[in-house]
Amino acid sequence: AQRVTQPEKLLSVFKGAPVELKCNYSYSGSPELFWYVQYSRQRLQLLLRHISRESIKGFTADLNKGETSFHLKKPFAQEEDSAMYYCALPGSGTASKLTFGTGTRLQVTL
């Protein structure tokens, strides 16, 4: 069964410090992984997907098939990055549901 694991419930960093939000997955086949972000009192938004290999708001994520990981990284955290971050894996075949990790709350402090 496919599964997404985000081991940290809370990650607290200082402004300007590097950020790494961990995500590990189990999936049979070639996964397409996503990171969603939920700012306070706002809806879930797609932050980035590994297929596009783009950087959004300074965040990047590399799919490591050997380690089955898709960690989210940013070299210098900003206060506005404080939010809940969810790693997600779509279903296999024609099932397009998203399987989410439990989420990590990123808290950026001065």
Added chain:
Amino acid sequence: DSGVTQTPKHLITATGQRVTLRCSPRSGDLSVYWYQQSLDQGLQFLIQYYNGEERAKGNILERFSAQQFPDLHSELNLSSLELGDSALYFCASSVRVMGEQFFGPGTRLTVL
């Protein structure tokens, strides 16, 4: 707002009652998904509809049902409510059966 909309924003009801949550997808999106977010279970996929037909089912209880209407809006019906059904219910939509999902603001259901 041309994004996904959900009504109501908040709903407070009693155990044993029945409620209906409504979702309007983005203009042009044919697929609608329902998710439940609770403190202990996290974000869980419930059900997906595509162009009026059920497409995929997740951890949806038998007490819950959904449908998608010809105008593509969707309703999630929750009956015989229990305290444990208290959660945030999100709707999402996408253009195709599989594709980027855009989320609504959610409906917060509180069962007392």
